[in-house]
Amino acid sequence: MLLVYSDLFRRKSLLVMFVAWPYLTTAFMLIFGYAVGSPRVFTERVGVDPIQFMIVGSYLLFSIMTIVDDIMWRPIYDEQLGTLPYIVSSPTRLITHYLSMPVPRFVASTVLGATAVFPVMVFSRGLEGLLVGLAVVLLSLISATVFTPLATAIGLSLYTLGGESWRAINVIRPLLLIVTGIYYPRWLMQWPLYLVSSLMPPAHCVEVIQRIVVGLAETYTILVSLTLAVLLGVLYSPAMARSATAWEKKKLRVGVKT
Numbered sequence: 001m002l003l004v005y006s007d008l009f010r011r012k013s014l015l016v017m018f019v020a021w022p023y024l025t026t027a028f029m030l031i032f033g034y035a036v037g038s039p040r041v042f043t044e045r046v047g048v049d050p051i052q053f054m055i056v057g058s059y060l061l062f063s064i065m066t067i068v069d070d071i072m073w074r075p076i077y078d079e080q081l082g083t084l085p086y087i088v089s090s091p092t093r094l095i096t097h098y099l100s101m102p103v104p105r106f107v108a109s110t111v112l113g114a115t116a117v118f119p120v121m122v123f124s125r126g127l128e129g130l131l132v133g134l135a136v137v138l139l140s141l142i143s144a145t146v147f148t149p150l151a152t153a154i155g156l157s158l159y160t161l162g163g164e165s166w167r168a169i170n171v172i173r174p175l176l177l178i179v180t181g182i183y184y185p186r187w188l189m190q191w192p193l194y195l196v197s198s199l200m201p202p203a204h205c206v207e208v209i210q211r212i213v214v215g216l217a218e219t220y221t222i223l224v225s226l227t228l229a230v231l232l233g234v235l236y237s238p239a240m241a242r243s244a245t246a247w248e249k250k251k252l253r254v255g256v257k258t
Contacts, residue, residue, distance in 0.1 A: 004104035018108060022116035025058040026051070029183065046185060047214040055120045056136055056213050057183045062113045063106060063140045064202055067147050068176060070102035072155040072169045088251050095244040098152050106144055110137060135212050142226065143205035146233030149240040150201060156243040160250055179203060185210050201236070204229040
């Protein structure tokens with residue numbers, strides 16, 4: 001955490017980007033959306049102003065995808081940097097290393113990304129917006145926690161089967177973005193896509209967040225969705241442990257670049 005935060009505050013442009021990124025993404029989505037459709041139609045179909053919906057979606061993308069990025073690109077970075085031999089030979093379990101690895105950047109993205117959610121929500125809804133913003137941040141923490149086992153299992157399995165490659169990341173990330181429903185509510189999805197998204201732990205948390213923003217949240221729905229998210233996170237944990245073990249054994253067997 002000291003290394004990540006020292007680098008963040010040393011590189012002022014990166015710090016500014018952390019704060020501005022949700023705004024920039026929201027602006028892009030709104031410009032694109034207004035060019036092809038009417039905001040009134042969006043509000044009628046989804047149930048909330050597109051600005052509120054998109055700022056929350058951009059924040060979720062910014063915070064949750066940090067987990068995917070850190071877990072999936074870090075093995076490539078470590079191998080190119082030459083630090084992978086030390087990580088593999090460290091007495092710390094590899095699985096512990098990968099579970100803790102996304103924490104610093106995720107905390108930073110959560111705190112700095114929330115600077116976009118709270119102003120927009122408070123400006124739009126007043127005190128209610130503050131409570132909605134707090135719920136969004138809290139649920140994003142739960143979403144990232146339950147997403148880590150699946151992201152680790154997918155990332156390290158790909159590296160075990162096909163080797164470290166940026167191509168795999170470039171294919172997986174957009175698919176994860178689609179099936180989690182960050183920019184498209186799950187309750188509007190066609191049933192095949194809805195079924196696939198149901199296998200993704202963060203998708204259930206994202207749906208809860210969107211229902212809160214839209215005003216469709218019910219206690220029963222929230223409890224069921226969060227329970228499913230936690231259960232899926234637990235169910236994917238053995239796959240995460242096996243993928244980490246398989247990747248570690250492969251690296252010990254074939255060696256690493258130095």
